[in-house]
Amino acid sequence: MKRCLGLYAAAVYLFLHVPLVILAIFSFNSSRFTVWQGFSLHWYRAIFQDQELSESTWNSIVIALAATLISTVVGTLCAYGLWKRSSKMLSGSLYLSLVTPEIVMGISLLALFQWSFRWLDWRLGLFTVILAHVAFSIAYVVIVVAARLRTLSPSLEEAALDLGATEWQAFRFVTLPALLPGIVAAALLALTVSFDDYVITSMVAGVDSQTLPMVIYAMARRGASPVINAISAIIVVFFGALVLISERVRES
Amino acid sequence: MTAAPASNSGWERLRGWFLLPARIWMAALFAAPFAIVIAYSLLTRGVYGGLGLPWTLENYRRVFDPLYLEIGLRSFWMAAATTAICLLLGFPLALFISRAGRRKNLYLQLVILPFWTSFLVRLYAWMFLLRDTGLINTVLQHLGLIHDPLPLLYNNGAVLLGLVYGYLPFMVLPVYATLERLDPGLEEAAADLGAKPWPALWHVILPLSAPGIRAGGVLVFIPALGAYLTPDLLGGGRTVLIGNLVQNQFTTARDWPFGAALSVGLMAIVGALVLLMLRREREGLL
Numbered sequence: 449m450k451r452c453l454g455l456y457a458a459a460v461y462l463f464l465h466v467p468l469v470i471l472a473i474f475s476f477n478s479s480r481f482t483v484w485q486g487f488s489l490h491w492y493r494a495i496f497q498d499q500e501l502s503e504s505t506w507n508s509i510v511i512a513l514a515a516t517l518i519s520t521v522v523g524t525l526c527a528y529g530l531w532k533r534s535s536k537m538l539s540g541s542l543y544l545s546l547v548t549p550e551i552v553m554g555i556s557l558l559a560l561f562q563w564s565f566r567w568l569d570w571r572l573g574l575f576t577v578i579l580a581h582v583a584f585s586i587a588y589v590v591i592v593v594a595a596r597l598r599t600l601s602p603s604l605e606e607a608a609l610d611l612g613a614t615e616w617q618a619f620r621f622v623t624l625p626a627l628l629p630g631i632v633a634a635a636l637l638a639l640t641v642s643f644d645d646y647v648i649t650s651m652v653a654g655v656d657s658q659t660l661p662m663v664i665y666a667m668a669r670r671g672a673s674p675v676i677n678a679i680s681a682i683i684v685v686f687f688g689a690l691v692l693i694s695e696r697v698r699e700s
Numbered sequence: 701m702t703a704a705p706a707s708n709s710g711w712e713r714l715r716g717w718f719l720l721p722a723r724i725w726m727a728a729l730f731a732a733p734f735a736i737v738i739a740y741s742l743l744t745r746g747v748y749g750g751l752g753l754p755w756t757l758e759n760y761r762r763v764f765d766p767l768y769l770e771i772g773l774r775s776f777w778m779a780a781a782t783t784a785i786c787l788l789l790g791f792p793l794a795l796f797i798s799r800a801g802r803r804k805n806l807y808l809q810l811v812i813l814p815f816w817t818s819f820l821v822r823l824y825a826w827m828f829l830l831r832d833t834g835l836i837n838t839v840l841q842h843l844g845l846i847h848d849p850l851p852l853l854y855n856n857g858a859v860l861l862g863l864v865y866g867y868l869p870f871m872v873l874p875v876y877a878t879l880e881r882l883d884p885g886l887e888e889a890a891a892d893l894g895a896k897p898w899p900a901l902w903h904v905i906l907p908l909s910a911p912g913i914r915a916g917g918v919l920v921f922i923p924a925l926g927a928y929l930t931p932d933l934l935g936g937g938r939t940v941l942i943g944n945l946v947q948n949q950f951t952t953a954r955d956w957p958f959g960a961a962l963s964v965g966l967m968a969i970v971g972a973l974v975l976l977m978l979r980r981e982r983e984g985l986l
Contacts, residue, residue: 450799455972457796457807460789464814464868467825471837476826482828482838522721529718538719541726543978547970549926551943552963555950556733559960563736583729584975586722615715637816644818645930661820663863668824668933680821684814690985691816695809 465526468684477675491678500663501679508660511574511649512642515581519642520635522582523589528589528623531597542587553584556652562651571656581642588641589634596630629697636694642689707925734967741960751956759882759961768945775941778856779924780885787913788919789864790872794912795905797872798879808876812950815869823933826862827853854936861929867923870915878912879905911980918977920971942966 478488495501530539545553555579561572570576600623608618646661655658660679667676741759748753762768797807814822829835837849846939852858882905890900927942935941940948942962949959 449901453792453799456792460793461787462866464811464883467865468814468817471821471825471828473883474835482833482835483842522725526722529715529722529728532715532718535719538723538726540723541730541976544971545726546731547922549928549943549966549973550971551921551928551946552737553733553925553964553965555946555959557729557735558950559736559740560729560733561958580727583725586725590722592963619715634870640816644820646820661818661865664820664824665933668827673846674711674825680824681884682816683821684817687817688813691813695805695812 464661468680471677472681473686475674475681477674477677480674491674492682494675495678495682498675500658501660501675503700504658504660504663507574507657508643511577511581511657511659512639514578515585515642516635516638518578519582519585519638520631523586523634523638524593524627524631526586527590527593527597528619528627530594542590544611545584546587546591550645550647551651553580554648557583558651559653572652572657574654574657575670576652576654577657577659580648581645584645584648585638585642588637592634592637593627596627596633632697633694636697638688640690644686737960737963740956741964743957745955745957751793753838759957760965762958763965764960765847771940771945772942775925775943778860778863778941779921779927781860782867782924783917783920785860785864786868786871787917790868790907790916791875791913794872794875794879795901797876798882810875811869811872819866819929820867823862826858826934830858853934857930858934859941862923862934863927866927866930867920870919870923874915874919875909875912878909882908901921914980915977918973926966926970 468504474482475491476483476487476488476489477484479485526538526542529535558578562577564573604626605615606616609615613621623696644661646659646665649659650662650665653662663681664676667673706978740751742755742757743751744754744756744758762774793811797804797811800807827834831837832849832853834850834853836852837846840846840848840954885899886904886908890904891897895903926943927941931944932939932947935944937944943966946959946962946966949955949962
């Protein structure tokens with residue numbers, strides 16, 4: 449049975465990874481067709497000459513950094529607050545936000561923004577995208593930080609209090625440092641989900657706030673281009689490394 | 701615990717505010733938008749695609765039109781098939797990882813890794829393989845096995861493949877978590893009592909991993925039911941699922957009230973499933 453299981457697992461791993469590996473290999477193909485003609489970095493050079501791509505990448509970076517910063521602060525405070533005093537209402541809505549189909553979240557945010565335009569003088573753009581990204585990232589941050597908090601014993605803070613620390617000092621010098629790996633992992637996770645999102649972003653983005661996934665989507669819809677392979681390879685390697693780092697940090 | 705000294709009261713008051721930013725954000729950008737959608741679902745579509753009075757339940761009645769009911773049923777079956785295939789692929793994988801000893805973490809990361817890279821990129825990877833001029837068709841044509849490209853992309857099968865590929869980790873992780881907690885002595889006991897490995901797996905391990913399978917099932921079924929991007933890219937408009945129908949009502953068809961009613965219905969199903977799962981499992985994530 450052990451051999452069977454090993455073979456089966458190997459097949460599933462191949463299923464998971466081979467498509468991405470092939471995609472990456474063909475980003476080095478000198479031909480624009482799916483026939484291997486020789487090694488070339490042509491498509492990687494093409495990325496940097498494409499203005500649409502560089503603008504959208506820049507937008508994505510700004511959005512992801514802003515959304516990560518806000519959601520990490522809000523989510524960490526929330527996780528700590530829930531640890532001290534649970535709130536069914538709040539954890540319920542966080543759960544629900546995690547399982548809400550993206551398209552439903554996208555259209556409801558669009559509906560909200562459209563509705564607000566009757567009273568407020570603003571329009572769809574980077575700002576609305578950031579607001580939306582924070583809305584769906586908070587739950588991820590809370591879950592990762594809460595998981596870290598559960599590994600901490602409440603008696604740790606109590607011990608600090610018994611030794612004469614104030615509650616603030618107990619939080620600042622005992623709980624927060626112990627929480628840091630969880631916070632870093634949560635931030636990296638928020639960064640990844642924000643940078644990657646297409647569905648919600650495409651609903652609430654304006655003409656001047658195209659993100660990288662939106663451009664990739666449009667290109668994929670138009671047809672095959674090795675440029676997409678090249679960007680994909682960069683994204684996979686970059687975020688793959690980020691996830692591995694985050695796992696390391698969380699385990700430490 | 702000792703009584704907090706007076707100097708703490710400021711901090712304690714401050715700590716009371718910790719939940720506030722999350723509360724405000726979730727109220728303003730999660731609850732409020734959905735409340736608006738519920739309100740829209742009860743309105744009538746205006747002449748030029750806007751919103752108008754009177755209040756009506758007509759949009760909900762239209763959900764049960766045979767045309768839309770068919771889309772709903774198709775989504776349901778696709779999600780069910782996705783869940784079943786994920787279980788078939790995911791359970792043995794989780795079992796394998798749980799028995800991998802020192803390499804457990806590595807194997808687990810290999811499951812998580814593609815999951816967090818990029819959803820869009822992973823879908824494009826399959827488009828790259830399956831399209832008419834894609835790798836599979838090109839190779840088969842070069843080998844002379846086929847003359848015309850096989851229609852691999854833009855059909856139900858491609859969508860199903862994409863859904864399984866996308867959500868497989870959601871099955872593997874919770875199943876692995878329950879298997880990991882099982883007492884290794886259980887299997888030894890079964891073996892000592894004369895059970896062969898396969899019957900022991902079927903009668904002992906499988907029933908005990910039911911909580912993980914249930915959790916994984918819900919975690920796969922929910923996103924598969926509301927999937928939008930996978931059917932959009934791999935189905936190419938031919939395989940319309942609920943998610944695409946919702947998107948279509950808000951963009952091309954410009955029938956916001958009906959799109960809103962569909963969203964509310966979808967959320968009702970999702971919410972019910974989550975409640976069902978939470979009620980069964982005592983330990984939550986939060």
